[in-house]
Amino acid sequence: VHAQSNEPIRWRLQTYAGPSLAEHVIKPSIDAFNKAANGEMEIELYYSDQLVPTSELFRAMQRGTIDAVQSDDDSINAPVDVSVFGGYFPFASRYSLDVPTLFHHYGLKEIWEEAYGEVDNVTWLGSGSWDPCNFVTRDPIRSIEDLDGQRVFTFPTAGRFLERFGVVPVTLPWEDIEVAMQTGELDGIAWAGITEAYTVGWADVSNYYLTNNISGAWSGSYFANTERWEELPEHLKTLFKLCMDSSHYYRQHWYWWGEAHYRTTGGKLELTSIPEEEWQTIEDEALSFWDEIAEESERSAKLVQILKDYRQTMQDAGPPYRYS
Amino acid sequence: MSYQMIALTMFSSMMVLLLTGQRVFGVIGFVGAASALLLWGDGGVEMPFNASFQLMSWYPLLTLPLFIFMGYMLSESGIASDLYDMFHVWMGSLKGGLAVGTIGLMVVVSAMNGLSVAGMAIGASIALPELLRRGYDKIMVTGVVQAGSSLGILVPPSVVLVLYGMIARQPVGKLWLAGALPGLLLASLFILYIVVRCRLQPHLAPPLPKEERQHTTREKLLLLRAGILPLLIFFAMTGLFIMGVTSLVESSAVGATSAILAAWFKKRLTREVLQNTMHKTLGITCMFMWIILAALCFGAVFDGLGAVRAIEALFLDRIGMGPWEVLLMMQLSYILMGMFLDDTAMLVIVAPLYVPLVISLGFDPVWYGVLYTITVQIAYMTPPFGYNLFLMRAMAPPEISLGDIYRSVWPFVAIMIVGLGLVTAFPQIAMWLPETFYGAR
Amino acid sequence: MPKPIRYYVRYVDAFNRRVGRLITYLIFVMIGVLLISSIARTAFNSPMNWVVELSQFMMVAYFLVGGAYSMQMGAHVRMDLLYGRMSLRRRAALDVVTILFLIVFLVTLLLGGISSTQYALQYGERSYSSWAPPLAPIKIIMTFGIVLMLLQSFSTLFKDLATARGEEWS
Numbered sequence: 013v014h015a016q017s018n019e020p021i022r023w024r025l026q027t028y029a030g031p032s033l034a035e036h037v038i039k040p041s042i043d044a045f046n047k048a049a050n051g052e053m054e055i056e057l058y059y060s061d062q063l064v065p066t067s068e069l070f071r072a073m074q075r076g077t078i079d080a081v082q083s084d085d086d087s088i089n090a091p092v093d094v095s096v097f098g099g100y101f102p103f104a105s106r107y108s109l110d111v112p113t114l115f116h117h118y119g120l121k122e123i124w125e126e127a128y129g130e131v132d133n134v135t136w137l138g139s140g141s142w143d144p145c146n147f148v149t150r151d152p153i154r155s156i157e158d159l160d161g162q163r164v165f166t167f168p169t170a171g172r173f174l175e176r177f178g179v180v181p182v183t184l185p186w187e188d189i190e191v192a193m194q195t196g197e198l199d200g201i202a203w204a205g206i207t208e209a210y211t212v213g214w215a216d217v218s219n220y221y222l223t224n225n226i227s228g229a230w231s232g233s234y235f236a237n238t239e240r241w242e243e244l245p246e247h248l249k250t251l252f253k254l255c256m257d258s259s260h261y262y263r264q265h266w267y268w269w270g271e272a273h274y275r276t277t278g279g280k281l282e283l284t285s286i287p288e289e290e291w292q293t294i295e296d297e298a299l300s301f302w303d304e305i306a307e308e309s310e311r312s313a314k315l316v317q318i319l320k321d322y323r324q325t326m327q328d329a330g331p332p333y334r335y336s
Numbered sequence: 337m338s339y340q341m342i343a344l345t346m347f348s349s350m351m352v353l354l355l356t357g358q359r360v361f362g363v364i365g366f367v368g369a370a371s372a373l374l375l376w377g378d379g380g381v382e383m384p385f386n387a388s389f390q391l392m393s394w395y396p397l398l399t400l401p402l403f404i405f406m407g408y409m410l411s412e413s414g415i416a417s418d419l420y421d422m423f424h425v426w427m428g429s430l431k432g433g434l435a436v437g438t439i440g441l442m443v444v445v446s447a448m449n450g451l452s453v454a455g456m457a458i459g460a461s462i463a464l465p466e467l468l469r470r471g472y473d474k475i476m477v478t479g480v481v482q483a484g485s486s487l488g489i490l491v492p493p494s495v496v497l498v499l500y501g502m503i504a505r506q507p508v509g510k511l512w513l514a515g516a517l518p519g520l521l522l523a524s525l526f527i528l529y530i531v532v533r534c535r536l537q538p539h540l541a542p543p544l545p546k547e548e549r550q551h552t553t554r555e556k557l558l559l560l561r562a563g564i565l566p567l568l569i570f571f572a573m574t575g576l577f578i579m580g581v582t583s584l585v586e587s588s589a590v591g592a593t594s595a596i597l598a599a600w601f602k603k604r605l606t607r608e609v610l611q612n613t614m615h616k617t618l619g620i621t622c623m624f625m626w627i628i629l630a631a632l633c634f635g636a637v638f639d640g641l642g643a644v645r646a647i648e649a650l651f652l653d654r655i656g657m658g659p660w661e662v663l664l665m666m667q668l669s670y671i672l673m674g675m676f677l678d679d680t681a682m683l684v685i686v687a688p689l690y691v692p693l694v695i696s697l698g699f700d701p702v703w704y705g706v707l708y709t710i711t712v713q714i715a716y717m718t719p720p721f722g723y724n725l726f727l728m729r730a731m732a733p734p735e736i737s738l739g740d741i742y743r744s745v746w747p748f749v750a751i752m753i754v755g756l757g758l759v760t761a762f763p764q765i766a767m768w769l770p771e772t773f774y775g776a777r
Numbered sequence: 778m779p780k781p782i783r784y785y786v787r788y789v790d791a792f793n794r795r796v797g798r799l800i801t802y803l804i805f806v807m808i809g810v811l812l813i814s815s816i817a818r819t820a821f822n823s824p825m826n827w828v829v830e831l832s833q834f835m836m837v838a839y840f841l842v843g844g845a846y847s848m849q850m851g852a853h854v855r856m857d858l859l860y861g862r863m864s865l866r867r868r869a870a871l872d873v874v875t876i877l878f879l880i881v882f883l884v885t886l887l888l889g890g891i892s893s894t895q896y897a898l899q900y901g902e903r904s905y906s907s908w909a910p911p912l913a914p915i916k917i918i919m920t921f922g923i924v925l926m927l928l929q930s931f932s933t934l935f936k937d938l939a940t941a942r943g944e945e946w947s
C-alpha cells in the first residue's frame with residue numbers, strides 16, 4: 013500500500029487487546045494519530061485475533077500481512093531471546109514506573125534494539141508499561157497451597173514459573189477467556205490487575221481477587237514491518253512515536269487509578285491476601301527462576317544482571333521505592 | 337475501491353459462484369483467497385492458512401466431531417427403537433398419535449445430541465417406514481421428521497449454540513438453558529398442528545387397528561423403561577456440564593463415551609456399526625470444518641479490506657431505524673443468506689458485526705442467540721439451500737421424492753416463524769430458565 | 778483417459794482412502810484423552826496442561842488430513858438450485874470449470890502452509906504456552922493434509938473430465 017499522490021498511506025495495526033480494553037490501552041492514541049496525520053496516513057486498528065490469530069501474528073507482520081502490532085513480546089512468541097522478559101517476568105518490577113526506567117536508564121532499550129536487529133523484517137519501536145499480575149479466581153486463594161491444581165490463563169513465561177506451585181497454565185484466545193471461565197475450562201486468570209478484571213468483564217465471572225502480585229507491571233511493545241516502517245516519511249515516524257508515548261502515558265495513570273479504585277469500590281470481587289512472609293517464598297523462587305533464564309543466552313545473562321542491579325538499587329534507596 | 341464496493345463485490349461474487357453448484361467451502365474460500373490476493377497487498381496470500389490457526393484456537397469446536405460421533409452412535413445403538421415403541425404405544429390411541437409420538441421421540445433424541453443429524457437418521461430409518469406402512473400421509477410425515485429433528489439444535493445440548501457462544505462471547509451453559517423452553521414450545525406447536533390437522537383431515541392419519549391398541553397398564557408402564565438410558569445420557573452429558581462438574585468439551589467426550597456404552601449395553605456394538613459411525617463422522621466433520629475454515633478466511637479478508645465498516649455504516653447510519661427494525665433487518669438478512677449459505681458461514685461472516693450491535697441496542701445476546709438458532713433452523717429447511725433437505729434426501733425411503741420433501745416443509749416453516757415471533761415478543765420464554773438457574777445478571 | 782492420468786487417479790484415490798480410513802481412528806484418541814483428563818481433574822485434582830493443546834492439534838489434523846477422503850466420499854455440500862437439475866454429464870462439465878475455485882483456494886492455503894512451516898523450522902518455533910511443544914510437526918501435518926486435498930481435487934477434476942466427455946473411467 014504505497015503513498016501515491018493524495019491516497020493516504022494505510023496501515024493495519026492489530027493489538028493483543030480486545031475492544032473493551034483497547035478502548036483504553038491504544039485506541040485514543042490511534043484516533044489521535046489519524047487526526048494529526050491529516051489525511052496523509054490512516055491506521056486501521058484491529059483487535060485481538062481479529063485478522064490474524066495471535067499465534068501467527070509475528071510472522072504475519074514479518075510478511076507484511078499486518079503492518080504493525082501492539083503486544084507484549086511474550087504472547088506473540090517473538091523469536092528473540094529477550095521475549096521472555098516482555099510479559100510478566102516474575103518479580104522484575106514492582107511499580108509501573110519501573111518499566112520505562114529500566115528501558116530508558118538501565119539499557120534495556122539498547123538490548124531490545126540489538127535483539128530485534130537480528131530478526132528479519134520486523135522493527136521493534138519501543139515499550140511501555142502495563143498493569144500488575146494478580147490472580148482473579150473462582151475459589152479463594154488464601155495460601156500458596158491453594159494455587160495447586162488451578163487452571164489459569166496467564167502469560168507463557170509467568171505460566172512456566174507458576175507451574176512450580178502446581179498452577180496449570182492454559183493458553184486460549186484472549187477473547188474466549190470470559191466464556192472459558194463459565195464453561196469450566198478455567199479456574200482463574202493471572203493475566204492482569206483489577207482494573208482489567210473489571211473493564212473486560214472478568215470480574216463478572218469470578219469471585220476472588222488475590223492482592224499479592226507476581227509482577228507490578230509488564231512491558232508491552234510496538235512493532236512494525238520493517239519495510240513499511242522505512243517507507244514512512246520522517247514526520248510520520250515521529251508522529252507515530254509520539255502517539256506511542258501518549259498511549260504509554262495514559263496507561264500509567266489509568267492503571268494506577270484503577271488498581272486502587274476497584275479494590276476499594278469495585279464490589280464484585282472479594283479481596284484475599286497471602287501474608288507477606290509466605291509470599292516471600294514465591295519471590296525467592298523467582299530469583300532462582302531468573303538464574304535459570306540467565307543460562308539461556310549471553311544476552312539473557314546480561315539482562316538478569318541488570319534486573320538484579322536495579323532491584324538492589326531500589327532496595328538501597330528505601331521508601332518510597334521499596335519498603336522491604 | 338471503496339469499502340462499499342468491496343463488500344458488494346465479495347458478497348455478490350460469492351452468491352453468484354455458489355449458484356454454479358461447486359462445493360460450498362470451495363466457493364467461499366475462493367472468494368476469500370482471491371480477494372486477498374488481489375486487494376490485500378503484501379502478505380495477502382497468508383490469510384487462508386492463518387484462518388486454520390484461528391480455527392485451531394477455537395477450543396469448543398472440538399465438541400463438533402464428538403457430537404457428530406455421538407449422534408451416529410446413538411442412531412445405531414437401538415435406544416431409538418425402544419423409545420419409538422414407547423411413544424407408539426402411549427400415543428397410539430390419539431388421532432395422528434404416531435406422528436405426535438414421533439415428535440416426542442425427536443425431542444428425546446434432541447436432548448441426547450447437539451445436531452439434527454442424529455434425529456434425522458433415526459426419524460428416517462425407524463419412524464418413517466412405520467408411519468408409511470400404516471398409511472399416514474407421506475408428505476405430512478416427511479415434514480414431521482424434518483421439523484422434529486431440527487429441534488436437535490435448540491433443545492440442549494446444541495452445537496449451533498456453542499458456535500454462536502464462541503462468536504458472540506456468551507456462556508454456553510446459559511445459551512443451552514435458554515434454548516430448552518423455546519424448543520419445547522416448538523415441539524408443542526408441532527404437536528398442536530398435527531392433532532388439529534388430523535382431526536380436520538382424518539384420512540391423513542388412519543387410526544391403529546383395535547388389537548394394536550390393547551395394552552395392559554403394566555405393559556405400558558414397563559415400556560417407560562426405554563426412557564431410562566436417555567435420561568442417564570442426558571444427565572452424564574448436559575447435567576454434569578450445567579452443574580459445573582465437567583467442562584464443555586469434556587462433556588462432549590462423556591457424551592460420546594456414553595453413546596458407545598449404550599450401544600454396547602444393547603449388544604449393538606458391532607464392528608460394522610463402529611466402522612460406519614467412524615466414516616460418517618469423518619465425512620460430516622470435514623464438511624463442517626472446511627466450511628468453517630473457508631468462512632473464517634472470507635471473514636478475516638472481508639474485515640481486513642474494510643468491508644465490515646461498510647456494513648456497519650449501513651446499519652448505524654440509517655437514522656430513524658429503531659432497535660426493533662434493526663433486529664428485523666438482521667433476521668431477514670439471515671433468512672436471505674440462508675438461501676445460499678450454511679449457518680456457520682453466516683455466523684462467522686456476520687455475527688461479529690451483529691452481536692455487538694444487538695448489545696448496543698439494548699437486547700440480550702443470550703436471547704438473541706435463541707432467535708438466531710430458530711432462524712437457522714428455518715433456513716435449514718427452506719429450499720434451495722438447506723442441510724436438512726440434503727440430509728433428508730439422502731436418508732429418506734425411496735418412495736419419498738424430492739418434490740415431496742420440498743412440499744412437506746412449508747407448514748412447519750410457518751409454525752417455526754410463529755414460534756420465532758412468540759420468543760421475540762416474550763423473551764421470558766427463553767430467559768426464564770437461565771435466569772432462574774444462574775440468576776439474572 | 779490417457780494411461781498416466783488413469784494411474785494418477787487410481788493411486789491418489791487409493792492412497793487418500795488409506796490415509797482417510799486411518800485418520801478416522803483419531804476420534805477415539807480425542808475421546809480418550811479428554812476423558813482421561815476429565816477424570817484426572819475431577820477425581821484426582823490433577824489437571825494436565827497439555828490436553829487442550831493436544832486436542833486442538835488432533836482436531837485440526839483430523840479434518841485437514843481426512844479432508845481428501847471426505848471429498849472422495851462426496852461429503853461436501855453444494856448449493857444445488859440449478860446444479861441439482863442438470864444431468865450427471867452436465868454437472869461434471871460444470872465441475873471441471875468450477876473446481877478451479879477450489880484449487881485456487883487450496884493453492885493459497887498451501888503457500889501459506891509452506892511459509893508458516895518454514896518459519897517454524899527456521900526459528901524453532903514453539904507454541905506460546907507453558908507446555909510449549911514445537912510447532913513444526915503440526916504445521917507439517919497440516920500442510921500435508923492440504924497437499925492431499927489438492928491431489929484429490931485433481932483426481933476429481935480428471936474424473937469429471939472423463940464423465941463430461943462421456944468416457945468410462947473406472
Ligand SMILES: NC(=[NH2+])NCCC[C@H](N)C(=O)O
Binds near residue numbers: 450724
Ligand atoms: N454447524 C453446522 N453447520 N450445523 C449444521 C447442522 C445441520 C443439520 N441440520 C444438523 O444439525 O445436523
Ligand code: NA
Binds near residue numbers: 449492493
Ligand atoms: Na440437542
Ligand code: NA
Binds near residue numbers: 674714716719
Ligand atoms: Na435455506
